[in-house]
Amino acid sequence: xxxxxxxxxxxxxxxxxxxxxxxxxxxxxxxxxxxxxxxxxxxxxxxxxxxxxxxxxxxxxxxxxxxxxxxxxxxxxxxxxxxxxxxxxxxxxxxxxxxxxxxxxxxxxxxxxxxxxxxxxxxxxxxxxxxxxxxxxxxxxxxxxxxxxxxxxxxxxxxxxxxxxxxxxxxxxxxxxxxxxxxxxxxxxxxxxxxxxxxxxxxxxxxxxxxxxxxxxxxxxxxxxxxxxxxxxxxxxxxxxxxxxxxxxxxxxxxxxxxxxxxxxxxxxxxxxxxxxxxxxxxxxxxxxxxxxxxxxxxxxxxxxxxxxxxxxxxxxxxxxxxxxxxxxxxxxxxxxxxxxxxxxxxxxxxxxxxxxxxxxxxxxxxxxxxxxxxxxxxxxxxxxxxxxxxxxxxxxxxxxxxxxxxxxxxxxxxxxxxxxxxxxxxxxxxxxxxxxxxxxxxxxxxxxxxxxxxxxxxxxxxxxxxxxxxxxxxxxxxxxxxxxxxxxxxxxxxxxxxxxxxxxxxxxxxxxxxxxxxxxxxxxxxxxxxxxxxxxxxxxxxxxxxxxxxxxxxxxxxxxxxxxxxxxxxxxxxxxxxxxxxxxxxxxxxxxxxxxxxxxxxxxxxxxxxxxxxxxxxxxxxxxxxxxxxxxxxxxxxx
Amino acid sequence: xxxxxxxxxxxxxxxxxxxxxxxxxxxxxxxxxxxxxxxxxxxxxxxxxxxxxxxxxxxxxxxxxxxxxxxxxxxxxxxxxxxxxxxxxxxxxxxxxxxxxxxxxxxxxxxxxxxxxxxxxxxxxxxxxxxxxxxxxxxxxxxxxxxxxxxxxxxxxxxxxxxxxxxxxxxxxxxxxxxxxxxxxxxxxxxxxxxxxxxxxxxxxxxxxxxxxxx
Numbered sequence: 001x002x003x004x005x006x007x008x009x010x011x012x013x014x015x016x017x018x019x020x021x022x023x024x025x026x027x028x029x030x031x032x033x034x035x036x037x038x039x040x041x042x043x044x045x046x047x048x049x050x051x052x053x054x055x056x057x058x059x060x061x062x063x064x065x066x067x068x069x070x071x072x073x074x075x076x077x078x079x080x081x082x083x084x085x086x087x088x089x090x091x092x093x094x095x096x097x098x099x100x101x102x103x104x105x106x107x108x109x110x111x112x113x114x115x116x117x118x119x120x121x122x123x124x125x126x127x128x129x130x131x132x133x134x135x136x137x138x139x140x141x142x143x144x145x146x147x148x149x150x151x152x153x154x155x156x157x158x159x160x161x162x163x164x165x166x167x168x169x170x171x172x173x174x175x176x177x178x179x180x181x182x183x184x185x186x187x188x189x190x191x192x193x194x195x196x197x198x199x200x201x202x203x204x205x206x207x208x209x210x211x212x213x214x215x216x217x218x219x220x221x222x223x224x225x226x227x228x229x230x231x232x233x234x235x236x237x238x239x240x241x242x243x244x245x246x247x248x249x250x251x252x253x254x255x256x257x258x259x260x261x262x263x264x265x266x267x268x269x270x271x272x273x274x275x276x277x278x279x280x281x282x283x284x285x286x287x288x289x290x291x292x293x294x295x296x297x298x299x300x301x302x303x304x305x306x307x308x309x310x311x312x313x314x315x316x317x318x319x320x321x322x323x324x325x326x327x328x329x330x331x332x333x334x335x336x337x338x339x340x341x342x343x344x345x346x347x348x349x350x351x352x353x354x355x356x357x358x359x360x361x362x363x364x365x366x367x368x369x370x371x372x373x374x375x376x377x378x379x380x381x382x383x384x385x386x387x388x389x390x391x392x393x394x395x396x397x398x399x400x401x402x403x404x405x406x407x408x409x410x411x412x413x414x415x416x417x418x419x420x421x422x423x424x425x426x427x428x429x430x431x432x433x434x435x436x437x438x439x440x441x442x443x444x445x446x447x448x449x450x451x452x453x454x455x456x457x458x459x460x461x462x463x464x465x466x467x468x469x470x471x472x473x474x475x476x477x478x479x480x481x482x483x484x485x486x487x488x489x490x491x492x493x494x495x496x497x498x499x500x501x502x503x504x505x506x507x508x509x510x511x512x513x514x515x516x517x518x519x520x521x522x523x524x525x526x527x528x529x530x531x532x533x534x535x536x537x538x539x540x541x542x543x544x545x546x547x548x549x550x551x552x553x554x555x556x557x558x559x560x561x562x563x564x565x566x567x568x569x570x571x572x573x574x575x576x577x578x579x580x581x582x583x584x585x586x587x588x589x590x591x592x593x594x595x596x597x598x599x600x601x602x603x604x605x606x607x608x609x610x611x612x613x614x615x616x617x618x619x620x621x622x623x624x625x626x627x628x629x630x631x632x633x634x635x636x637x638x639x640x
Numbered sequence: 641x642x643x644x645x646x647x648x649x650x651x652x653x654x655x656x657x658x659x660x661x662x663x664x665x666x667x668x669x670x671x672x673x674x675x676x677x678x679x680x681x682x683x684x685x686x687x688x689x690x691x692x693x694x695x696x697x698x699x700x701x702x703x704x705x706x707x708x709x710x711x712x713x714x715x716x717x718x719x720x721x722x723x724x725x726x727x728x729x730x731x732x733x734x735x736x737x738x739x740x741x742x743x744x745x746x747x748x749x750x751x752x753x754x755x756x757x758x759x760x761x762x763x764x765x766x767x768x769x770x771x772x773x774x775x776x777x778x779x780x781x782x783x784x785x786x787x788x789x790x791x792x793x794x795x796x797x798x799x800x801x802x803x804x805x806x807x808x809x810x811x812x813x814x815x816x817x818x819x820x821x822x823x824x825x826x827x828x829x830x831x832x833x834x835x836x837x838x839x840x841x842x843x844x845x846x847x848x849x850x851x852x853x854x855x
Contacts, residue, residue, distance in 0.1 A: 305814070322811070327686040327706040480793070480811075480818030483689045487732035487771070490816045494769050511767055518728035521700060521721075522689050 011289045012169045015281060016160055023161030027083070030063040030108055032056075035079040035149055037070035037234040038266050039227070043077035044096075051097045052080070055104040063108050069235020071149030072142075074388035076119055079149075082107060090128055093119035136386065139404040143367065143375045144351050145391045148235035153270050156277040159238040165283050167354035171246045172291040179250040179357065180206055186361035187373040188353075192218060192309075192346035193424065193450045194526065195372070195439035198353075201343055204333040205251040208341035213253040216318075216337065216344045217244050219260040219267065220302045220309040223422025224473060225381045226453035229347035231389050232377075233260065233267040236351075237274035243350030245284065245295050246357055251343050254294050259314055262301040272299050306423075306477035310525050311336075311344045313479065324481045325525035346451065348377055368394030372438035382419070382455035385410050392437070399433040402456055413458040416557075417541070421450025423470045423477075424530030426537025427463060446537040448530060462559035463542040464549055467534045468496040474531040485528030488519035492535060500560040502626075504550035513539055558623040561606050565627035568610075570596050570637055572620035580621060583613035601630055644711035649718075655709045660684065662691050662704035665717060672717050673726055673755040675733075675844055676794040677705040688794055689729040690755065692722045701725060723759070730761055735768040737845070738789035745785075746846030752792070775819065780827035783835030784848055788819055791847040795820070797839035804838035820847075 032052055036045040052065050071079050076093030082103060083089040090113055092103065099117050106112040113127070121128040131137045142148075151158035159165070171179050184199025205213060217240060221229040233240060244256050258275075260268050275297045278284045286294045300318055307313045308323040315337050317323035336342025352374060356364045365373045372394040378401065380390050385407035392401060398418060402408065409415050417427040426447035428435065435441050439449050457466065475489040495512050498504050516532035516539075523529045539546065548554045555563040568580070568589075575595045588603035589610060597620075599610070611621040624630055644657045648665050655664045663679055665672050675688035684705040691704040696714035701722050704715075716722070733752070741747050741763065756763045775788040793811075797820060801809040808831040812821045822831035840848040 307814075326683060327703070476815055478815040480813070480815045481685070482687045483729045483732050483793075486793070486816060486818060487736055488728070490771060491732065491735065491768050494771070515728070515768075518725060522692075522725045522729060524686055524689070 006173065007290045008169060008172060011282070012165070015283075016166075019157035019160035022157045026064060026066070028085075030061075030082065030084040032063055032065045032103075032108075033068045033081040033083070033150070034065060035069065035071050035077065035081075036067045037231055038264075039070055039074045039231065040077050040079065041266075045078040047097060048078045048080065048095050048100045051100045052104060055101050056108065059104060059109050061104065061108050063104075066152050067154070068151060069148050069153050070231045070389060072145060072389040072391075073119065073386070075386045079119070081122065081149075082113075084108065084113075087113055088125035088127055088130075089122040090115075091119045091122060091131070092117045136405045136407070139392055139396060139400045140390060141367070141375055141393050142391050143355065144232070144348060144377055145235075145389065147239065148232065148389075151236065153235055153237055154273050154277075156238060156274070156281055159236065160281075163358070164238055164354075165242055165278075167357040168242050168245050168249075168283065169289065171249055171357050172288065172293055176206065176250045176252060179246060182357060182361050183250070183353065186356045186364040187370075188349065188356060188364065189372060189374075189439060190346055191348035191352075191377070191449075191451070193421065193448060195449060198345065198349055201333055201345075202247065202251050204331070205253075205341045205343045208334045210341050212255075212340045213251055214337045214340060214342045215244055215248045215251060215253045215256040216314070216342060217256070217258045217347060217350055218309060218311070218314060218344050219258055219264070219271075219347045220314060221264075221347070221451060222261065222306040222309050222477075223424075223451055223453045224470075225379060225455050226422055226451055227379045228377045228389060228452045230264050230267050231379075232347055232351055233264070234270050237267075237270045238278065239351050239354055240347055241271070241274050241278055241284075241297065243345075243353035244297065245288075246353050247343055247345060247350060248295050249293055251341070253343070254296065256295060256297045257318070257337075258297065258299045259302055259308075259318065260299060262303055268299060268301060275299065305479070306473075307479045307525070307527050310527055312525070314344065315342065322479075324479045325527070327524060348452075369436065369438050371440055376437055376449070376452065378452045378454040380406050380454050380456070383409050383413065383458040383461070384456040394438045395436040397434050397436055398428065401437065401454070402433070406456065409456065409458045413460065415456070416459050416461060417457045417463065417466075419447075419455040419457060419466065419470075419534070420453070421448035421533070422453040423474045424448055424526070424533055425450045425453070426533045427457070427466060427541065428537070429541040431541075446533065446540055448533060460557055460559065462500075462555050462557035463538045463545045464496065464499055464555075465557075465559050467538045468493065468500055470534040471496055471531065474527065478527065478531070482524035482528060484519050484522040485524065485531065488515055488523070489528070489531050491515055492519070492532065496535070499546060499549050500555075501562045502549065502553045502560070504546075506550060508550065509539070509543070509546055553626045553628075555625045558625045560625075563627065564606065564623045564625045565601055565630045566599050566604055566606060566608075566610060567622055567624050567630050567633060568597050568599055568614075569620045569622060570594070572618050573597050574615075574618050574620070577615065577618065579613040579615060580610035583609040585609060601627070644709060646709055646711065646713040646715065648715045653709075657710065658708045660705050661693060661695075661707045661709055661713075661715055664709055665693075665704060665715070670717060671758050672704050673730070673759060674705065675751060675792055676796070678796060678799060681799065685795055688733075688792065690726055692725045693717050694719045694722055726755075726759060727761060730755055730759070731766065731768055733792050734763070735765055736771045736773065737792065738787065739764065744790070744846040745849040746843075750846060751844035771816070773816075778827050780829035781833045781835055781851075782829070783837050783851060784828065784833070784840045785851055786828060786848050788821070788847065790845055791820055792845055793818060793820065794844060796842040796844065797848050800838040800842035805836045806832050806834050808832050809839060 034049045080092045121130040124130045188198045189195040313323045313325040332342045478485045480486045573596045588600045614621040673690040676685045692701040693704045694716040778786040798809045840850045
């Protein structure tokens, strides 16, 4: 290692000093942070931001409003953090324009911290409970997301002031081999889903013959329900960029790329700004801080094909060819972009790199499990109280995640399954709740880490329908190149559709299982090979639901339209009420001679409107499966 | 080039290192089902998923078109696992293929028939559902007839058209909708087809056929 007074260190120290001064100047007065990543914006964060600025101006207050990224508590968006000297930093949730005005008037203008709107404080204090005091805080551990939501993603000084780019400077004073060795020693595994050891990938690329090499950040996040990569790029793009630069130095690349899907316009904008600012600061470009290392970064926008997240298809699309995967080997680390050795890493994988380089492999190994060190970042969604971005150490159980962090299933419904890993993942039932979350345990149980989507399902979700939904997705997103995936997933979808329509045949389950195994074994790329996972896992854990659909024409969750009927319980129906009649779009509800409401099953389109319209004190509308039960009940009612 | 020795179905084969096993087997009279592979093409498409073989020491069957020959390799072209994968891929292709062998100009010269014969597989749907796409037959070219309903998407015609014809054929759309077609999906005659017939000669099934035998 070179000494700390090297020109490299001196240049960086000057950069950092300026950044710290700017940061401290900002923190001197009252500071208002508004979470304005895509999730916050969707909930109205930009409107809140405007009101805050207006109100502060109107009151003539000295307070700065800063747009930050996502804080992870998506369920309570829009989120605002106020850091006022003399008070702890307090996070406010569900902020409306009215609440925003109150916060400015009473807290910034006066001294009332408006605790009725507070979610929690950022750090433990005497005044307000902090996030870490809640059950969620006991399970969560922010490593990757440490700075997300606390810094302005568009201001490189914020990242620098909190130690950013220190890892790049440290890496540049090591040999590339030492950097590769450190990543290998850390045991970091690729967070794109497959969990391949990152250090091994880098080493293969480093050792591959060739002068010209490339590094690519894969930000083509496409799983339904997943938004981790988007959030990280929107909230802290510099950390990923720093990771990419370290990767380039380690493998011997001078050019790098961000492959960001075009559906993420804000992420594209933030990454482009980060590249521009880092280059202006001399942290990218030729001869970085006088170290002799050149590195240029370009941003490439993917055009929306899910399969382009597969690395060989990603490369094909960057080269201007149709985004179709090819056979591996050769792996991209030997023969990648334009035939040159290329490292492709997921956003999260790269975001860990600066932390590992700075704090050391041993620190990283101290988190998580021996085989899967580090943390896992999940986008928690579906039937769970606290949706949002969650980071926990690997090895945390599903129960801790869903019930500890997510606070369980809303509306008192029963937990049924959790779908992990998106369309390549699987559904795990109650019996798997104590399973530790890591690459190998999940794979063994029939799911997959995937890129980290986690959808909680409750008693109202039909597992056959869930499998059908994901298969419909992969079938549409299959590139169509290879027989197994193109036609195999299509055949599987046909079978699942007929089962959800109540037209399944008894032999269909065996056929489905066989087909799923063949598609898994025989497809060309990872998309096809993992596409059967939702089917295989639901068949493994919820076979009786499939059988109920086929043998009894019954959907246990009462979700499959063809297998249910709506019925109004005469004993609960209130004669003076006709809420359901007005709600029905097809006039299927009429009043019988007892002045009770009855549904004409011939006309009913099963839109669920009457069930929603029926006032909660009556709850007279119910769903029945199989639909034939209606006739039985009506006969009984008639005989009465 | 360096010569190596490997074994395919217990037969000793001498070959240049790196040559795909598929070609070595075929050259030595050992049949392996295949549709999309073209000798001499640089990167095999590995799309038809028919040329499965077992290689000793490998955890699962591999496609012979992508497996380079190495010294001492022990290859088997049949095993329960191989047969199962071949059967699945074959029947999947049949499920999306307009089956009318007796009326098909390619009858008795069709590779699907050849595979069925070699592996004793039925030329009808046993397990899967029929997937009918109802794509119209393109009769616009004076030289060739194109029935997309019979196409197995091997891509040989695309390659032949680019090398010998006017290069008007290509793939369009994705997934189940993927098809061989012209730019803008216009009929062959309007796309600039010269009628050379290279595509029909390359087609292993009855999707592209010559209208007259004398071309």
